[in-house]
Amino acid sequence: MTAPPEAVRQGDEPRKRLHPLSPLLHGAKSIAVIVAALSWQTLSQVGLERFALVVAVLAVGVVVFSVVGWLNTGYHVVGRELRIQDGLLWRRNRAIPLDRLQAVELRRPLLARLTGLAELRLEVVGGGKTEAPLAYLTVREAAALRGRLLALAGRAPDPADPAAAEHAGPAPERPLFRVANRDLLISQSLTPQAFFLPIGVAFVVMQFILDGSWTFVGIASTVTAMAGVILQPIRRVLQDWDFRLAHDAEGRLAVHYGLLETRSQIVPLHRVQTIGVTWPLLWRVKDWLHLRLDIAGYGGPQSGDAKHSDRLLPVGDFQAARQLVFQVLPGVDLAALATVTPPPRARWKHPIGLRYLGIGLTAEVFVSRSGLLTREMTLVPYARLQSVRVLQGPVQRLLGLASVYADTAGGRSGVAEDRDLAEAWWLAEQLSIRARAARGPAPLLTSTTTAGPRDTPDAARHP
Template sequence: MDGPAVDTDAPERRLHPWSWLFVLLQQLKQFIFPLIALLVFGARKSDDGDPWLAFAPVIGIAVLVVLAILQYFTYRYVIGRDGLTVREGLLHRSRREIPFSRIHNVVVHQSLLHRVFGVAEVRLESAGGQKPEAQMRVLGLRDALALEDLVRHQARGPAATQAAAPDEPSRARGATLLALSTAEVIRLGLISNRGMIVVAAGFGAAWQILPERMIEQFFRQGAKQAFGYAEQLHLGWLAGAAGVAALVVLALALVRALSVVLALLQFHGFRLSEDARRLMVERGLLARLRTSVARRRIQAWTLHEGVLHRWFGRRSLRIDTAVAEKAGQQDQRALKDLAPIATPEACDALVNHLLPQAAWPRADWRPVAASARWRLLLPTLTWLLPATALAAWHLGPWAWCALAWLPASAHAAHRQASRMGWSLDGHLIAVRSGWWSRYWRFAEIDKLQALRLSRSPLDHACGTASLWLDTAGASGVAAPLALRFVPEAEARDAFERLSLALAQRRLRW
């Protein structure tokens, strides 16, 4: 396969002179625990008469410094007419030819340290592969932005030659589609649950790292001190309950405050812009992130509206792109959020601007089968009835009061079934679901990768079927693109229409 054309007169370029420092810091992050172990082990051995082991961490850091400097001197790249050529390695040398047409996403990342040194990290990502096509750590900010412009415009011929030695990178910012004010970002923090996720992750890490006895003793001592203080105040049970409630409210308020801080750090200065055929997002308070993706690489769309979203009159709009992610991981720097928070009207306007054939919001939603109302209640019945019976056997008849949850669950199942629906035309397939937390998920028919029609024993009994649709870039966290509890005849008709569309697309290829 022919690689990108490389200009013979184009000079080889190096990374920024400070790149070795950032490579070293990245390596130190990876080897921090072995270095700490060497430090502790070496200190103990030096006390036992082996003083040379105390220098083991210093030797390890020196080796990492040498490797970082060697990477700076051995990494070269050349900007060609149709792509990049990257050479690296000293003993094991490699050369990669990266056509511009293969690059689907460009990420320019600046941490606080990057901003101090005036540099940036550039990642060039493609749809196939578990790692970036090229990761340049680091380039000067001007060179990084010039390379981003070059890839974004899919430069050809003279344009690439001109970009090979830019005096001033083209900084056409494009048309702004959405910009978030600080007040909107604060609303996002109040709506989101990022603070609770961080707290839960902190507890999980502490449980894994700290001894179990230490954690148990911490909670036990805290409870003793709290109850002892309450006894000294001679509070009644009502005042004690009020105190517990106040502590819970304080904890929730602190978690929400943490969510606001995290939202400001991640989404401050959020700006979504459009330039030619690409979308670009800039965001971040201390660390700035610029990432872009071609509009044709968008595979699926998700509108989400939780309870707090409705209270604030807001929604969120996310996309799935064809850029591959590491197995089991999500790249936080990938372009996923087109609108982290916006009014429903703004979200609808974005969808109609970027996907005109969607005719959003849809007016042709088809309902699901009537049996969906009691089938959505079945999961609650399968665990609530046995759990209540077991509790009543051990605790007495009062445990049967838990069955009072059944009417609320039946009401929720009824409301969710009434909101479920799907829509299909010659361009778009869309589903909606949820009542407490609502979502709309849709994709262009040309972006579908696979179809699966399934029928469970309950489907056979109720005369229904489920149609599952796969798109590239979909994650396990996102809501599924699936037509559930659909009458069998309608499901088979939709399956045949979509299968014919996929077959015609393969013939065009």
């Protein structure tokens, strides 16, 4: 009896294990979490010797658990699927169809960099979180596997010799843009956390002086609280350090960044769902903004996953943003986007910020803008629209208004907030028509009535 083709392929490429140092790296991360959870208060109560003994016992247990888990973990490519077996108490066998692959990220945390290892993270359609983290592989193995998976996801021919692919060098990249680290540092100093931190420090010091108590636990707890306040801008600096954009040999977007933990992402441009442009209040002094990408397969804002989108430009001026938007969405000029404000009666709902609300329709994208202090603009390509919703609340019904939501696959929605009711239905119809035209003859969206537009577009270089 002839074996099925899948079994033949599976026999030709046996299951591979992760790197032998993987258990130690996983154990080190778990131990750090345990030590942080025990807190300064526990140290002061049990003493240094008992604290160290508890940590040592837990560390041995964590390492043993990690080693057993490593022995039960493996992966291999079968046809156009990546198959992963893992689990200790509950064994899992996952088959990930590569035609659903959206992006592959090569990540190198600090401990992995010290040991010459890397981690692969795969994002697939409809995933609320990373589907298949492979931690850890050598850098060469991780880069080769990423290239092979992306090739299979693009329906390129499967390499005949996977072993040869593992030893192939990285494909050349064409540099596109680089963020100056000096600008990154200045931008994170212009955040509310950094701006108000000296005031908080002065307040805490005055409290200590007035109370006259300077215990070790009190000082450590105060320093920990202050670190929590400043953590977000520091994390941003560490994450976005040496931020670089490039095009790879296949025309995909290659993103590299990170100081302690380096990250390298390959994003096919046709997977981009929306582009978000944000002008923070304090950044407008330097005429700076930042750009983000919403990518299909990354967890949406409602999922609670912090990695629902990724950065296209951590900080930069308008001209740099204009060039990058044109690279990702050819034909879209950020300086030429026209928007229309809601009708004057919407001022009952927005007494101050009405003029900062607006929408626009271009040949390529749906544009929406909002925000009083922090101003935002969202660009939604018509081909990425999944649904269009017209919603009307009780106050809107009294005012004859409605809001239109242009939804994408896992990305943020473009929102036309508080439009005239007839205009809202007209806009929904237009989005439906343009989405069908952009995606081909297959039916996508429907709407019910048509009405003419109310206002003349008002072009603005900045929202």
